[in-house]
Amino acid sequence: MVRQRQWSVLSTSPITDDHHISRWNSNTSSRRTTYFRRLSQYRDDTLASEAEKRRRELKNKVLAGVQDFNVEQYRKSDEELKSIKNKRVRAFYEAQNRKLDDWAEVDSLVWALADDVVDSMDPDANRDGIVDRNTPLLYTGYDLEAYLPWNERERRRKDNRTAQRALNINVLANVLLLVAKVIAVTSTHSLSLIASLTDSALDLLCTMIIWSTSKLASSHTTSAKLEFPAGRQRLRPLGVLVFSIVMVVSFLQILRESAAKLLPSGDHNTMSLSPVAIGAMAGNAVVKGLVGIYYFRVNNPQVQALVQDCKTDVYFNLSSLLFPLIGHTFNVWYLDPLGAALLSLYVIYDWAHTSVTTINRLTGAAVSTQTAKKLMYLAWRFCPVIDSYKSMTAYYLGDGIIVEVEITLDEKTPLPLAHDISQTIQYCFEGLPDLTPPQLMGRRDDISGIQSTLSDAEHRASILQTKIAIEEADQKYGPIKRHMRIAIVGPPGSGKTTQAAKLKKRLCICHLPIGQILRSQISKRSPDVKSARDIMERGGLVADETMIDLIRNEIDNNVECKNGFILDDFPRNVTEARLLDEMLESRNQPLHRAIELSVSDVNLLDSRITGRLVHLASGRIYHTIFHPPKQDMKDDITGEPLIHRSYDAFRNTRERLSMYRQEVSPISEYYKGKGIWRDVDGSSGPVQVCDSIMNAIYK
Secondary structure (H helix, E strand, O other): OOOOEEEEOOOHHHOHHHHOOOOOOOOOOOOOHHHHHOOOHHHHHHHHHHHHHHHHHHHHHHHHHHHHHHHHHHHOOOOHHHHHOOOOHHHHHHHHHHHHHHHHHHHHHHHHHHHHHOOOOOOOOOOOOOOOOOHHHHOOOOHHHHHHHEEEEEHHHHHHHHHHHHHHHHHHHHHHHHHHHHHHOOOOOOOHHHHHHHHHHHHHHHHHHHHHHHHHHHOOOHHHHHHHOOOOOHHHHHHHHHHHHHHHHHHHHHHHHHHHHHOOOOOOOOOOHHHHHHHHHHHHHHHHHHHHHHHOOOOHHHHHHHHHHHHHHHHHHHHHHHHHHHHHHOOOOOOOHHHHHHHHHHHHHHHHHHHHHHHHHHHHOOOOOOHHHHHHHHHHHOHHHOOEEEEEEEEEEEOEEEEEEEEEEEOOOHHHHHHHHHHHHHHHHHHOOEEEOOOOEEEOOOHHHHHHHHHHHHHHHHHHHHHHHHHHHHHHOOOOOOOEEEEOOOOOOHHHHHHHHHHHHHOOEEEEHHHHHHHHHHHHHOOOOOOOHHHHHHHOOOOOHHHHHHHHHHHHHHHHHHHHHEEEEEOOOOOHHHHHHHHHHOOOOOOEEEEEOOOOOOHHHHHHHHOOOEEEEOOOOEEEEOOOOOOOOOOOOOOOOOEEOOOHHHHHHHHHHHHHHOOOOOOOHHHHHOOOOEEEEOOOOOHHHHHHHHHHOOO
């Protein structure tokens, strides 16, 4: 009998994989040779080749299954469905088409993500003996959306924008219609209109509760992460639960008033409606109907929920108007309280059902059969690389879905391969829009002990490697200062980013590229940089105070900055230099060196600038000669098109160089006065320039 290892993939919350981003440190040097041999996976070309072969085989097995199995061959077109006369048969094929939609989404996801995730398992892609911290997943901050197909990513973004626009329109309509209902109720005492007004007021309150709880749940500040390690995703369903109770209690009161009027001892007067009240209620129904019709064909779950809400509001408003109107017209006194009672019973039933559903999801209700089949299909896609599945459990935890998949591997499966398989499955599950971000977890068996041993070994290895790097720099450049803080500036095309990346590896400190920080804040829609987008697209400079705030925020929240940092392309003028010094000195973290990469050959700068290719979504930069992409005009990670920026054209380079000399060069006098300015010739090769910078830092 073949013994098997058991692994579990539990979808809960994102983690940082030390296998990718181990820090290199050590306090021991006497056993350097012994421990260094244990790091042969990073140094030994033979083992590196075997690891690459393992990853390549894993990718090929997974992707071959996706390529060979075409689910579209089983789909029925709209014309074929219309030609089927039997309703049951047509319903069967419609359900099959929905299932094929789910399968096609899964196949697209696996095809787009699997190879990039597996590539991220390589800790030393460039074989320089130093663990890379810019693997594909880390480069995007584990944002898997960057690796989805372009059309899928655009579809999700478009859906989000459409849903947000529809929500804003609906909220605006609710506010205006609430005012109209208040005017209508003040002109009459109809219980049906009071029920409608109560529903609208509480519905608007519900929208505010959901919006505020969603904002709190999406907060990713450092204090929030420390206080709520698992996040606050259950705040929104808790808010809905509390509100549903308020809604039920409110309409129970209206039901009580309606019942009191229907009793023999109640007020049996017929309610009259003024033209203002009739117009306000009819206007409510018309406006909500128009909003629902406008968004009826938008195929988005959130928008369709809004359409259903508009449909319900139309029925509710018309009923609230017709009951008292018919009662007054035909002098039937009991229609108004009866209508209010029926509307109250409907609202109580609807929100009681919502309350029960929310409670079930908060307590771990199982997902729907359709969702479970979709998740099983995703797990099945990895059958070529595993032995079998022991179990799969999917359940709600608030609005999110938790998925636990337990797989079995042969006991002879190498631990690195088992890691790569489980992580690839994990991130592909995370790519589904309905799931909470996943986490790899081991079972309480011998595997957990192996994982603990491996983690401890990697930690010890990381400590040693940093010690080795520091000692080598000590021998070449003299004693290294800890917590080094450096600013590197230079004209466009001088190679600032290239050298900053090299210094990051040599000094084990954080690289802060100003352009990337800006793009990151813009993608998060930070209020501080809303006006910066247009300026960046023109190649201009963003406000000084805004840049200082962004740098302070990055230093506070980036754990790599605790050992020091390199500011890439900053400061850009004397004002920023002074503001930067004030900010750093207030934290007792003064700048150690300000380095300028000077290139006197203007033609060399022209060739470096005009050959640039940029991936706009991530900010990755290539060069047609010095750093060409693997595929012509395609980004290496996403495969998306690269562009030539307009301000990198030859006609604009001289203007940018002139602007640099006017706005940035004078900072040399400021830093020379502080004794930390160093001028380095940036016209040589990258290695020679890096050595010159190291000499300039320590001289």
